[in-house]
Amino acid sequence: MSVTLTPKIRVESLSYSYRRRGSEDVQALDELNLTVGKGEFVSVVGPSGCGKSTLLRVLAGLQRPTGGSAGVLREDGARPLMAPVFQEYSIFPWRTVEDNVRLGLDAAKVPRAESNARVREWISRVGLTGFEKAYPSHLSGGMKQRVALARAFVLEPEVLLMDEPFAALDAQLRKVLQEELLGICQERDYTVFFVTHNLDEAILLSDRIALMTARPGRVEEVYDVPFGHPRTPDLRKSPEFVALEEQIWDRLRGEVQGGRK
Ligand code: ADP
Numbered sequence: 001m002s003v004t005l006t007p008k009i010r011v012e013s014l015s016y017s018y019r020r021r022g023s024e025d026v027q028a029l030d031e032l033n034l035t036v037g038k039g040e041f042v043s044v045v046g047p048s049g050c051g052k053s054t055l056l057r058v059l060a061g062l063q064r065p066t067g068g069s070a071g072v073l074r075e076d077g078a079r080p081l082m083a084p085v086f087q088e089y090s091i092f093p094w095r096t097v098e099d100n101v102r103l104g105l106d107a108a109k110v111p112r113a114e115s116n117a118r119v120r121e122w123i124s125r126v127g128l129t130g131f132e133k134a135y136p137s138h139l140s141g142g143m144k145q146r147v148a149l150a151r152a153f154v155l156e157p158e159v160l161l162m163d164e165p166f167a168a169l170d171a172q173l174r175k176v177l178q179e180e181l182l183g184i185c186q187e188r189d190y191t192v193f194f195v196t197h198n199l200d201e202a203i204l205l206s207d208r209i210a211l212m213t214a215r216p217g218r219v220e221e222v223y224d225v226p227f228g229h230p231r232t233p234d235l236r237k238s239p240e241f242v243a244l245e246e247q248i249w250d251r252l253r254g255e256v257q258g259g260r261k
């Protein structure tokens with residue numbers, strides 16, 4: 001399936017080492033290859049510390065490869081190219097909820113009347129109506145993460161880069177936002193690069209799942225998720241879903257244990 005897609009994200013022989021003064025370099029990624037097609041949802045799973053966040057930050061342009069390349073192809077000049085959602089809450093404490101969500105729209109010079117409507121819509125979709133004027137210090141961790149999600153979604157970028165965006169949320173809200181994300185991707189074409197360590201979430205949301213080795217991270221295996229769209233969470237009950245989860249977990253367990261040696 002993926003073979004017929006136009007590549008949107010292309011990672012070739014990507015290596016990344018953290019240079020640390022006075023001690024050895026930490027090689028996080030080693031000759032990693034991965035292609036994500038236009039409109040595809042690809043999840044990356046792998047043991048803790050294998051370089052998933054590093055890969056995402058390189059794609060976001062925040063860290064420069066120490067070897068190889070990582071590129072995201074721009075096609076639609078009218079749409080922002082990328083919006084990242086990080087693992088840790090990355091919202092500004094001195095701005096209200098609505099001003100945090102509005103941030104990228106202001107930067108893109110979207111007129112106020114339009115940005116007001118979009119900000120309102122997304123605040124409501126992530127369940128924060130009533131908290132528009134609140135400051136982050138008055139929000140729980142999960143609420144801050146919802147602000148970060150709304151700030152990315154409101155931009156409707158070509159590519160969403162998401163690093164364990166639901167990890168800090170309680171189980172119910174996590175499910176609600178997984179469904180919301182499924183819906184968003186079915187409404188409009190997004191290319192999504194999604195880091196998670198939750199296999200259930202990866203299978204429910206993805207077209208393909210890349211399994212990384214323990215550090216230094218490489219792509220060990222890419223799994224096709226055999227379900228089309230639209231999807232509903234009922235998929236979880238299907239035997240193919242359960243079998244794929246077991247298959248991936250068998251390999252992931254090996255990496256987690258190998259990585260501890
Ligand atoms: P993951 O997201 O898969 O848990 P990371 O990409 O955060 O992994 O980290 C990969 C490896 O790089 C880990 O061993 C981590 O300790 C190391 N690392 C991450 N950030 C830094 C840094 N700023 N300096 C040195 N080492 C780092």
Ligand code: MG
Pocket residue numbers: 052053054087163
């Ligand atoms: Mg990480």
